[in-house]
Amino acid sequence: MLELRNIFLQVDGESGEKVEILKNLNIDFQKGKVYAVTGPNGGGKTSIAKVIMGIYRQSQGQIYLEGEDISDLSVTERAQKGIGYAFQQPPRFKGITIQDVMSIASPGADLVRIRSFLRDVGLCPEDYLDRDLGTGLSGGEIKRIEMAQLLLRDPLISIFDEPEAGVDLWTIQKLLGLIVSRYKHNPNKTAVVITHNEKIIPICDEILVVDGGTIAAQGPPEKIWHLIKDDIECKVRNQCQGEVTYGVK
């Protein structure tokens, strides 16, 4: 479905020097699978998503969508071809309502459909449809709306960037579960969930651990989850001593 080949990403550091954020990345996201992307903060997860969406431009390497080279396409063109990304930190808009943005996400979607997707992410449509995507919404509400847009859009590949962030503990599981259940047995689509959630990672089809701008470990949960989970936890908590190998080296 979507292939990253020898992807490097450089950005300008604070004092003008080049900083390499992604280093020779090779990933093959397949149809019909749900991927969990995890790893410590600053590892490069969001950068991978942004390179796929075209928000960041890779300094080297190619990206293929269903065999077509999309490396030089704009964000708009990639969106139109079937790539979708739910932002880790979605921006706010003055004067644009939730109904407006849902209609932009899926042109032609009727109100019944829009309402049902809002309900799916735990938002009562009556209370939210006309609300502004401005400063009046909490971080958790903004994240749910972001997620509802992508679920409604339902592109070939959907990338959810830490959908749990800012969402209250009780509903995290439900939201993440919704993504997994919707895409787990969908033979034509791919879902990528960037998450730290220990209950969700093991029920995905494939785990990717991203650390230091590369894939530090990859495999199906039954093969690698027991090997990597302690390392991930200590990395996330910044308590590791010595080199972390995620049980693979």
Place this chain on the structure above:
Amino acid sequence: MELNKLEMDLLKSITDLETVPSGALNIRLNGKAVMRQSSPNISVGPNDEGTGLKVEIKPGAVNETVHVPVVLTQPGLLDKVYNTFIVGEGADATIIAGCGIHNDSHAISRHDGIHEIIVKRGAKLKYTEKHYGEGSEQGKRILNPSTVITIESGAIAELEMVQIRGVNDTMRSTVAHIHEKGSLKIIERLLTQEEQRAESDIMIYLDGNGSNAQVISRAVAQGHSYQLFRAALIGKAPSVGHVECDAILMDSARIRSIPELQAEDADAVLTHEAAIGKIAGEQLIKLMSLGLTEQEAVNTILEGFLR
């Protein structure tokens, strides 16, 4: 008298009216009143000096609307008018004003509207004024509205001013006096482009105990246009006032925003927020990731911002 297609189109752009309404009304075309009618609760007539209009809404009358649009199609006309609006005690009324200019010539078309508005005790007023200009040649379209409004005790007024493109030059002055427990909200939405200039100068005197004022300005400046926004709150009594000015700057346009707070009473609570900036890159990218082109994303953001 009937309005022709051009005149009717201009009328529609400033009032959203498809046909001439049946209620109280005054249509001023090229410096003359061409249609004028009163209704049982609203009298519409000439002022004592014969320089403009006097509109009076009867005390206690509710759900009343009066339209007072101005249309200019004759190039080179300098139109000046003095209008007085009195909203009677306890009344609840909507005044729909506005000016549409069509100028296909090289000459200047200009309308100066000088308004006095008195909102009597306990009355409620919603006043909207939309400006619209069009034309194919270099002839300038100039609008200089000036409004003095008095809000008597316990009265409420909301003024909404809208000018989206089309007007070359505008200098707006608004002065308000708010008495005890009176309340005023001013909303301005402005978009300038090319070489257009727009100035707005608002002075609000919070004269009475418990008076309250809110100014919300949303401005977009494109091309090489220039905008100057000044809003002063003068708190002379225990009162609450807030100015919020948000502007989006594009191309090589310039915006100057000068909020001023002047408190003469320790219990006057006056605040302002002002922000000028370009469209946030994150907002553009977000909308583009939903499939919009960059231009569509810009339009969507501006439309929302000015809504």
